[in-house]
Amino acid sequence: MTIPSGAPGSPPALELRDIRKSFGAVVALRSGTLSVAGGSIHALVGENGAGKSTLVKIVAGLYQRDGGIFRFHGEDVDFTSTAQSKSAGVAVIYQEPTLFPDLSVTENIFMGRQPTGRFGRIDRRAMRHEVERLFTRLGVTIDPDRPAEGLSIADQQVIEIAKAVSLDASLLVMDEPTAALSGVEVERLFTIARSLRDEGRALIFISHRFDEVFALCDTVTVMRDGAYIATSAIADTSVEEIVHQMVGREVTELFPKQETTVGAPLLEVENLTSPGVFHDISFTVRAGEIVGLAGLVGAGRSEVARAVFGVDPYREGAVTMQGVPIPRGRPTDAMRAGLALVPEDRRKQGLVIESGVGGNITLSIRRQLAKLGFLTTGMENRAAREWATRLEVKAHALDTVAATLSGGNQQKVVLAKWLATQPKVLIIDEPTRGIDVGTKSEVHRLLSELAGQGMGILMISSELPEVLGMADRVLVMREGRITAEIARSEATSENVMYAATHASELSS
Ligand SMILES: Nc1ncnc2c1ncn2[C@@H]1O[C@H](COP(=O)(O)OP(=O)(O)OP(=O)(O)O)[C@@H](O)[C@H]1O
Ligand SMILES: [Mg+2]
Structure with missing residues (x-):
């Protein structure tokens, strides 16, 4: 595998510094800063509207930044389309998967780059074979021939991940991937994420669930109001500290259900x-x-x-x-x-x-x-x-x-x-x-x-x-x-x- 590793001396897989982005009068990012090393899972947290998704969309080439430094594996880059970021090795898994419902699982994984055999025909057997190999490696038991339609969100996400892996992405971004998953599905996703990390890939994990951030990630970056606040090793921080950095104040009692008299x-x-x-x-x-x-x-x-x-x-x-x-x-x-x-x-x-x-x-x-x-x-x-x-x-x-x-x-x-x-x-x-x-x-x-x-x-x-x-x-x-x-x-x-x-x- 040709993934640049997070070995000492090698540059981070992703480096964003002071990224700015406005939409008309709305300033989405004032100073987005994030550095993600290969072979690590990096959490990105912040309140609703803090700018997490916008930052990720810039990395994905969906939006262009107004200013700031954007480096990928040590090189200054400008992704002006998602196709460009994809071919450079960036894969983004959005909360709502974007599979084509009528196509099969295999076709979705190979969307837009079907291997062709002799006479330029699509080589279905090669595709099918590759998908089986991928699924075995990721421990996935989805039928490659079934249509994407009707698959659970969890399975759709796994297919997006399989797609990323088959593209040999060196950076995988997951924007709130677990929101619609059950416990077992979250575990499966985490197992896959860890094995991708252990192969040297860089992962970004956006979530509002702190238990997951602490269970999965190595490092965490907190954003507030479109700006960078802090980066810490997970081992050196706590939920309280992160919440405080996110919100800028103490958050009291999470579940203040009051006693009521139950009526008719x-x-x-x-x-x-x-x-x-x-x-x-x-x-x-x-x-x-x-x-x-x-x-x-x-x-x-x-x-x-x-x-x-x-x-x-x-x-x-x-x-x-x-x-x-x-x-x-x-x-x-x-x-x-x-x-x-x-x-x-x-x-x-x-x-x-x-x-x-x-x-x-x-x-x-x-x-x-x-x-x-x-x-x-x-x-x-x-x-x-x-x-x-x-x-x-x-x-x-x-x-x-x-x-x-x-x-x-x-x-x-x-x-x-x-x-x-x-x-x-x-x-x-x-x-x-x-x-x-x-x-x-x-x-x-x-x-x-x-x-x-x-x-x-x-x-x-x-x-x-x-x-x-x-x-x-x-x-x-x-x-x-x-x-x-x-x-x-x-x-x-x-x-x-x-x-x-x-x-x-x-x-x-
Ligand atoms: N296309 C757009 N046009 C105008 N404003 C936008 C656009 N995209 C994002 N914004 C604004 O940018 C700010 C940051 O939004 P963003 O989606 O990055 O937040 P987030 O941190 O991902 O929040 P959440 O946790 O709710 O997903 C918000 O105020 C949002 O309204
Ligand atoms: Mg978001």
Whole structure:
């Protein structure tokens, strides 16, 4: 392998110094500095909007910098296209994989550079053979001939990585790769990342999950407001120190769930079944209560949420709000009855990407405001501003186009939009995914406050500390069934994990 190693004396694989980048009046990077050695995994952390993704996009050739030094293996470079960075040995794995759904796994890996045999024909056997070799090396068990369509995000990411390895990339960047992965999938990703590091490649890992940063990385660089703050060896730093560098202040209590008096049942779900997806799901959400829905990614939690809200069909069972049946498949009726769903994939399902921040936030309440007989721009702006402030949305102005917000800030806008409708029951899927540590406690505080005001909340979360800290009652799902219901006082990571990974002893 011809990977320049991180041997003493050799230059870092990547060196960025004082990188500047503005988009019109928005300064995304004031002074981006990062030095990544071959044979190491380097964490890049910072609050939502700190400039992490922008820095990476400059390395990928997607954006051009306005100023600063950019060296790759000791040479000054200017990548003006992604093709250029790719051929120089940079591979970027974005949070949302960019595979072609209709093409096979093998075709995706070889996209744009199919090996040709005699007569210039695409040599399918050679491709297939190479993919098998790659998968064996990476310990992957995906069928190379199946289409990319329908693969889990985890598998799609692994295919992106396989692609990077087959291109012999010397620098691999992973921008929040674990956000949609289950524990097992994260472990597989980490095993692959470590073996790539041990081959001498350089890796950049962007994440809001500190446990992962500490488990995987050798070095960490903290950014704040588009500027470099500090770089430390993981062994010499701590979560507290990193958080302090990120936020510039102490972050208090992560999970401040307050005690509330639980009131009358609001949402009742009875024996909901959708063959092959979920089976015999029954639960109740009462006023003032946060019900946690835990389980591994893929257990069917989001599917249940979507069926309850009416966006997906189900075959049997019933959903009622305060005793009134909600017809299946009718989200408008569900909303009218006081139900709201904040979906998991907010970028795709919750955001009008070409609209402004304000317009997105007031999208759902516009009708409510109009019903009062007078909807003024002033009212709308006030509502938008209030929620944008409560959720600390970092945007230049209320009319800033949602597409240009950082990933985490887009998440916040969708949260704001649904919270602004002040539903009776809020179903929220992964409330803090992709959200930075400072705002995370703010989101928790807000959910707790809303419950305190009598809202019923069904919170789907894959983060155990979040479930244990926030939920009054924990439902656990595994393979489409509820395997346990555990009261707050009884819930531990052990019994929740157990129920998430073992069939219930109660059901057959
Ligand atoms: N194409 C663009 N046009 C205008 N502004 C942009 C554009 N891309 C990024 N920005 C702005 O640059 C800043 C940095 O965004 P960036 O996406 O780099 O943040 P991030 O650190 O990756 O945050 P997150 O953790 O939320 O993903 C933000 O204020 C964002 O709104
Ligand atoms: Mg980002």
